[in-house]
Amino acid sequence: MKLYYFETPNARKPCAVAKYLGSPVEYVKIDLAQGAQKAPDYLAINPNGQIPALVDGDKVILESQAIMCYLAQKAGSDLWPGDERQIEIIRWFSWDSAHLSRHAGMLVWQNMIKSMYGLGGPDAKAVEVATTKFKQFAGVLDAHLSTRSHLVGDQLSVADFSVAAFLAYAQPAKIPLGDFSHIKRWHDALLELPAWREPFPA
Numbered sequence: 375m376k377l378y379y380f381e382t383p384n385a386r387k388p389c390a391v392a393k394y395l396g397s398p399v400e401y402v403k404i405d406l407a408q409g410a411q412k413a414p415d416y417l418a419i420n421p422n423g424q425i426p427a428l429v430d431g432d433k434v435i436l437e438s439q440a441i442m443c444y445l446a447q448k449a450g451s452d453l454w455p456g457d458e459r460q461i462e463i464i465r466w467f468s469w470d471s472a473h474l475s476r477h478a479g480m481l482v483w484q485n486m487i488k489s490m491y492g493l494g495g496p497d498a499k500a501v502e503v504a505t506t507k508f509k510q511f512a513g514v515l516d517a518h519l520s521t522r523s524h525l526v527g528d529q530l531s532v533a534d535f536s537v538a539a540f541l542a543y544a545q546p547a548k549i550p551l552g553d554f555s556h557i558k559r560w561h562d563a564l565l566e567l568p569a570w571r572e573p574f575p576a
C-alpha cells in the first residue's frame with residue numbers, strides 16, 4: 375500500500391492510524407510547497423489535487439477519514455468497530471468537517487501556513503470569525519467529553535483521530551483551547567500516543 379502524504383493536519387489522520395496499527399504502508403511524500411499535488415501523475419490518483427491518498431493494489435481510497443477506516447478495517451482493528459458505533463463515528467466525522475476542523479483549519483491557515491510560505495499576515499476578520507465559531511463548536515465537544523474519555527464508547531476510535539487533527543497545531547495556530555478543560559484532558563491523553571505525537575515518517 376502506498377500512502378501519499380505531507381506534514382499537514384489532514385494527512386496526520388491516516389499517518390497516525392497507519393503508525394498506530396503498524397500497517398504495512400510505503401509513505402510517499404507529496405511536497406505541497408512545490409505544488410506536487412497538482413502534478414499530472416498525482417492528479418491521476420487524486421483528481422482533487424490534495425493529500426492524503428491511499429493506493430492498495432487497484433484500489434484508490436481518497437479522503438482522510440475513509441483512509442483511516444480502510445486501514446483499521448484491513449487490520450481488523452476496533453478503531454473502526456464493526457457495529458452500531460459506526461453511526462456515532464460518522465456523526466463525528468460529519469460534525470468535524472462541517473464545524474470544528476473547518477474553523478480550526480482557518481486558524482491554521484491564517485496564523486501558521488500563510489507566514490510559513492510567505493503569503494502575508496493573517497486576515498484579522500477571518501481570524502475573528504473562525505475564533506468565534508471555533509469556540510461555539512468547541513463548547514459542544516467539551517460538554518460531550520465532560521463525561522467520557524473518548525468520543526465514541528469508552529475506547530479510542532478513528533473519530534478521536536479525526537476531531538483531534540487540527541488541535542495538534544493549537545499553539546502555533548492560536549486555536550483557543552484554553553477554556554475547554556475536557557478537550558485539553560482528552561487531547562493531552564492522545565498526545566501520550568507516539569503515533570499521534572509523531573505520526574509522520576522521519
Ligand SMILES: N[C@@H](CCC(=O)N[C@@H](CS)C(=O)NCC(=O)O)C(=O)O
Nearest residue numbers: 382383384385424425426437438439
Ligand atoms: N477532505 C480532504 C481534505 C484534504 C486537504 O485539505 N488536504 C490539504 C492538506 S491538509 C491539501 O492537500 N492542500 C493542498 C491543496 O489544496 O492544494 C481529506 O480529508 O482528505
